[in-house]
Amino acid sequence: MIDKQHLINRFLSYVVIDTTSDPENSAFPSTEKQWVLAKMLEKELIKIGMQEVELDENCYLMATLPSNISENVPIIGFISHIDTSPDFSGTNVNPQIIENYQGNDIIINEAENIILSPNYFEDLQEYIGQTIITTDGTTLLGADDKAGITEIVTAMEYLMQHPEIKHGKIRICFTPDEEVGKGAHLFDVEKFGADWAYTMDGSQIGELEYENFNAASAVVTIKGKMVHPGYAKGKMINSLLLATDFINALPTLEIPGKTEGYEGFFHLHDVTGSVEETKLEFIIRDHDFDQFEERKYLLQKIAFDMNEQFQNTVVLVDIKNQYFNMKKMITPVMHIVDIAEEVMIDLGIQPIIKPIRGGTDGSQLSFKGLPCPNIFAGGHNFHGRYEYVPVESMIKATEVIIGIAQKVAEKYG
Structure with a gap:
């Protein structure tokens, strides 16, 4: 379904761009280097055929995938953030690709004896036989949230290439400064124009979250x-x-x-x-x-x-x-969580519905009138040298986006 190498190449092209945000700078975006990826994504979205592509003065990038059905169905959105965490270096990211992982220790930096071990990071055992992308131990990877961006762009591209998959109007947005708590501050909910949305910003495969601190x-x-x-x-x-x-x-x-x-x-x-x-x-x-x-x-x-x-x-x-906890805003519209859960089950993914021990742009957006649960993007060990992402998880997340688009059209068309 999804071209694995194409997805890998897209992801790698994003993570090598340093987009670290700065908590001490009140400007939007807080670092000029976030514009580099934003402008690159703007060109890419235009190239793959997205409509209404707009990069505003605050580094919010929005675009539209037009409906390919005659029925009026809810407009849904997908959101990820451009910046990476200031907790660890995002400069000179050098991804390592481990194919057909066999459950062994991964030496991500031999010179500094930095080891990604399943004895400590037990989740690695879940990805035996898969392709894993890691850091080289000197930077973070940036799967938070460039995996989410990769998945959204890839899903939009796939839907355009496969018009037989019926869907309503879909809006996407890539935001700056999520990692410093400002990602939703200047988000124009009215302009975005979606009935509800999903942030693609969770961790392990199956995560589906509508509660946060x-x-x-x-x-x-x-x-x-x-x-x-x-x-x-x-x-x-x-x-x-x-x-x-x-x-x-x-x-x-x-x-x-x-x-x-x-x-x-x-x-x-x-x-x-x-x-x-x-x-x-x-x-x-x-x-x-x-x-x-x-x-x-x-x-x-x-x-x-x-x-x-x-x-x-x-x-x-x-x-x-x-x-604040977005549960208050999501509970009255739980069908939007149910749809995502149904799609995961259809794809053979075990949904992991649990509270976020943190925050998300989706929380602030929900209180601004855009209900916005969070879906897995696939990465692990965010904000540090041990960050990694299984490629197969990114593929599944992409399929979830496509599946949600299709299911909304089926339910409301």
């Missing part, structure tokens, strides 16, 4: 007072020590390394400080909204109690909401 960031600023240590009794306030007290007041087991599934957490990800002032930066996550609110309240309560102890404001807490 409620998310907030928190900056805790602790004020101290520096006095000569030899004469400090009753005078010095060491903000570093108060920061330790603040951290220890949080539930010790509610951290990323000790939670899973629906369990939420507090994640302390950055500390800067001196005696005079210490800043603690947290992210707060929970699937349950009430528990999410309780987590934010707890931070404020700890600060209140410490300030009461000193009879002064020594602790300040600044909390900002980031995104």
